[in-house]
Amino acid sequence: MPIDDAPRRLAEVNAAIARAARLASRSPESVTLIAVSKTHDADAIRPLIAAGQRVFGENRVQEAAAKWPALRDETPGISLHLIGQLQSNKADEAVALFDAIHAVDRLSLVSALARAMDKAGRRPDCFVQVNIGDEPQKGGCPVADLPALLAEARAAELPLAGLMCVPPQGVEPAPYFALLAKLARDHGLAGLSMGMSSDFETAVTIGATQVRVGSALFGARA
């Protein structure tokens, strides 16, 4: 995608978010757009920053560590979200680099993040990823294990911001978004990280507070 397209793409996605929010009698400001920049290099990211985008998502610690320190030096006020699986042995690096972590999905990671936060004196927002379709190959905490994992996260004093999911592919996502919203309500959590390029408007009408949009902003990934 030509990089000159970035401001137009960003404006279109923001307008679609605002439309969906108003449809659900929500304020557009209640939704944060996370621009998912995984696989894209700094030259592809800069036009979006120039167009005003400040919140970005990456799915690999190593890739983010290579790209973002320099981009952050150029522009203050960037917020960086980790949206992919995190290995416990990278918890220190993730806590140092990210402002939010969206894939907390198991007890060993809760413990590793709690230790890393205590050591660093830095406490990124945490979203617990739920395997909302109970798919065998998919990351995320099984729905049935969620109460126990949330109790552990609270006991470890992780700053719990909400729940995150990636619904099963190829089926209507709305019922899965609705289930995630219900689980968040049941557990007193305000944040709902759900919705990607193909379904973020649906997610916003069902209550998403964070949408994670990549290809609609950057074009298809190689």
Ligand SMILES: *Cc1c(COP(=O)(O)O)cnc(C)c1O
């Ligand atoms: C890549 C990714 C996205 C963005 O996907 P698009 O379809 O490009 O918008 C969102 N969430 C997660 C967890 C991802 O890995």
